[in-house]
Amino acid sequence: MDLSQKILGIHFPNPTVLASGIWGITAASWRAAARAGAGGVTTKSLWLKEHRGHASPVIIATDHWTLNAVGVPDAGIEKAREEIGDYQKDQPVPLIANIIADTVENYGKTAQAIAKLKPEFLEVNISCPNVEDELGKPFACSSHAAAAVTKAVKAVSGKIPVFIKLSPNVDSIAAIAQSCAAAGADGFTVINTVGPGMAIDLKSRMPILTNRVGGLSGPAIKPIAVRCIADVYRATEGKLPIIGTGGVMTGEDALELMLAGASLVGIGSAVGYRGSKVFSLVCAEMEAWCEREGVKKIGEMVGGMQRKLKMQNSK
Amino acid sequence: MPPRNIPLHTRLPKTYHIASVKRETEQVTSCTFDVSLGSRPGQFVMLWLPGVEEIPMSVANDDGKQLQITFFAIGETTRKLASMKKGDLVGLRGPFGTFYEWKPKQHLALVAGGYGAAPMYFAAREAAKDGCTLSVFVGARSKGHLLYLPAFRKLPRTTLYVSTDDGSQGFKGFNVQLLEKTLKEGASPLAIDQIFACGPERMLKSVSDLSFRTKIPGQLSLERYMKCGFGLCGNCVVDPLGIRLCTDGPVVRNDIARKITEFGKYHRDELGRKKMV
Numbered sequence: 001m002d003l004s005q006k007i008l009g010i011h012f013p014n015p016t017v018l019a020s021g022i023w024g025i026t027a028a029s030w031r032a033a034a035r036a037g038a039g040g041v042t043t044k045s046l047w048l049k050e051h052r053g054h055a056s057p058v059i060i061a062t063d064h065w066t067l068n069a070v071g072v073p074d075a076g077i078e079k080a081r082e083e084i085g086d087y088q089k090d091q092p093v094p095l096i097a098n099i100i101a102d103t104v105e106n107y108g109k110t111a112q113a114i115a116k117l118k119p120e121f122l123e124v125n126i127s128c129p130n131v132e133d134e135l136g137k138p139f140a141c142s143s144h145a146a147a148a149v150t151k152a153v154k155a156v157s158g159k160i161p162v163f164i165k166l167s168p169n170v171d172s173i174a175a176i177a178q179s180c181a182a183a184g185a186d187g188f189t190v191i192n193t194v195g196p197g198m199a200i201d202l203k204s205r206m207p208i209l210t211n212r213v214g215g216l217s218g219p220a221i222k223p224i225a226v227r228c229i230a231d232v233y234r235a236t237e238g239k240l241p242i243i244g245t246g247g248v249m250t251g252e253d254a255l256e257l258m259l260a261g262a263s264l265v266g267i268g269s270a271v272g273y274r275g276s277k278v279f280s281l282v283c284a285e286m287e288a289w290c291e292r293e294g295v296k297k298i299g300e301m302v303g304g305m306q307r308k309l310k311m312q313n314s315k
Numbered sequence: 316m317p318p319r320n321i322p323l324h325t326r327l328p329k330t331y332h333i334a335s336v337k338r339e340t341e342q343v344t345s346c347t348f349d350v351s352l353g354s355r356p357g358q359f360v361m362l363w364l365p366g367v368e369e370i371p372m373s374v375a376n377d378d379g380k381q382l383q384i385t386f387f388a389i390g391e392t393t394r395k396l397a398s399m400k401k402g403d404l405v406g407l408r409g410p411f412g413t414f415y416e417w418k419p420k421q422h423l424a425l426v427a428g429g430y431g432a433a434p435m436y437f438a439a440r441e442a443a444k445d446g447c448t449l450s451v452f453v454g455a456r457s458k459g460h461l462l463y464l465p466a467f468r469k470l471p472r473t474t475l476y477v478s479t480d481d482g483s484q485g486f487k488g489f490n491v492q493l494l495e496k497t498l499k500e501g502a503s504p505l506a507i508d509q510i511f512a513c514g515p516e517r518m519l520k521s522v523s524d525l526s527f528r529t530k531i532p533g534q535l536s537l538e539r540y541m542k543c544g545f546g547l548c549g550n551c552v553v554d555p556l557g558i559r560l561c562t563d564g565p566v567v568r569n570d571i572a573r574k575i576t577e578f579g580k581y582h583r584d585e586l587g588r589k590k591m592v
Contacts (some may be wrong), residue, residue, distance in 0.1 A: 023549035023559075025587035032557025044549065050586060056369040057361070059543035061326040070548060075586040203330040204404045206365035272326070272547045275562075 014039035019268035020098040027086035034092035037280030045100040066269040069130040069214035094120035108152035127167035127192035140167035143179035150183035161186035174235035187241040222247025233261025251285020258301040328406035355414035356438035357566040363406030375433035385433035421508040428514020432462035454490030458483035491521040520579035533569035
């Protein structure tokens with residue numbers, strides 16, 4: 001059984017990808033994720049200039065959900081250059097550079113600077129739900145703004161494929177995906193965290209997160225991720241690859257996202273639930289399921305639900 | 316449900332009333348809570364002041380009934396904590412990370428620098444219960460910064476060695492120098508089974524070198540910037556191993572510490588930038 005995937009010409013040994021925001025600050029953590037079995041790694045969101053995050057607590061969790069308001073801290077382009085350069089010395093698996101900015105113009109500048117470092121893909125974070133106080137409504141919440149960012153990034157990214165990371169917290173993720181596709185997006189990452197949500201400590205009557213609200217992730221959000229991936233896949237007729245992310249804990253979860261339309265599957269919060277070995281565990285579980293069901297190549301799963309529905313409708 | 320390797324109570328803070336506050340020195344304070352988190356010596360908790368901030372904190376004692384922390388009021392949050400009173404609410408989650416490990420009846424050398432004396436006392440107390448013989452090297456800048464000396468003196472089979480940088484009490488110099496001197500002049504190096512250390516990174520580096528030279532196994536408590544405590548945020552990942560010190564540390568064996576190239580050289584700030592030690 002073959003778990004590898006070739007996406008826009010890039011070979012991934014398996015479909016699991018370290019999602020942005022988890023570890024991901026240094027070359028050493030990307031290598032550690034690869035050693036733990038990830039087929040690809042994503043950087044934490046990179047800013048052109050230094051950006052401070054929120055005060056702790058920034059990540060809290062229960063069995064069902066994780067809530068985070070880390071606030072996208074980063075040291076800026078110099079550090080990105082150093083760490084990406086270090087990783088590329090032996091680069092065990094493909095690197096997806098996730099970028100963020102405060103304005104359309106700065107998205108262009110950041111993309112230009114990061115594209116020079118030649119990551120395999122650029123992933124554009126236009127959908128973080130925990131920096132609204134500072135940056136206003138995420139760009140991913142409007143078709144117009146999302147398309148404007150896509151266009152600005154595409155204008156400077158050369159041959160590096162651009163994935164737009166979409167928000168589930170919108171009326172129509174399909175319409176936003178179509179606008180980005182029309183603006184030149186090469187693929188999508190679906191979804192960023194849900195909400196935002198809030199948790200209160202009873203005795204002190206205070207919100208636990210210092211930022212008060214944070215993006216929801218973890219097992220609870222998987223059905224939202226599955227629906228959003230299916231929407232984006234259908235809206236783009238399965239022509240653009242999707243990195244499906246949201247609530248994946250097991251190999252069967254990963255396969256479900258693939259049936260909805262994901263070509264690669266991001267794993268984030270599950271690192272906190274199952275430990276760093278989650279990547280190899282998920283791969284082993286996917287492989288076992290596929291072997292049982294006679295699936296020879298993991299790519300056969302991508303968009304499988306959509307094909308099944310089409311067949312049924314044509315009967 | 317997939318296996319859960321971090322227990323629930325470590326991922327969500329819960330608030331407790333402070334049971335008692337004790338001023339240890341001019342800048343060092345201890346707070347006690349009527350709760351046990353089942354912590355082992357060397358582990359840490361995340362301590363949350365609602366509406367202010369959450370910070371990692373070594374456990375100074377957890378006896379199954381009460382949990383104690385001892386801290387240096389050095390930043391905004393620790394200063395606020397130092398001004399809190401019995402009955403005030405503080406959030407706790409944990410314990411996190413690895414802990415010191417020993418075998419019954421071993422002879423342990425414990426090296427404690429500054430407020431590292433607090434977790435080291437916890438280790439000493441628990442190891443003493445296992446019949447261990449203890450040589451404790453407590454060091455500080457000066458007399459007024461020495462911690463837990465009377466408590467160490469009360470432990471069985473324990474010899475206390477005191478040093479201060481300025482010579483205001485005990486040996487003038489560093490505790491590691493005093494340990495090295497004692498190893499040379501006193502009992503043969505073979506008499507010590509393990510060296511445990513907790514304190515500033517320069518001190519830890521000296522202990523690491525001594526442990527390497529003398530071939531006495533060491534366990535060191537390494538401090539790195541930590542946000543989540545359960546392995547997600549990536550702030551405490553060390554070069555080049557890529558291990559997370561919140562889950563694979565803070566207590567690491569010296570053979571692992573020596574593979575951490577940033578050890579004794581730099582650590583990373585909250586933005587992931589390298590800062591020289």
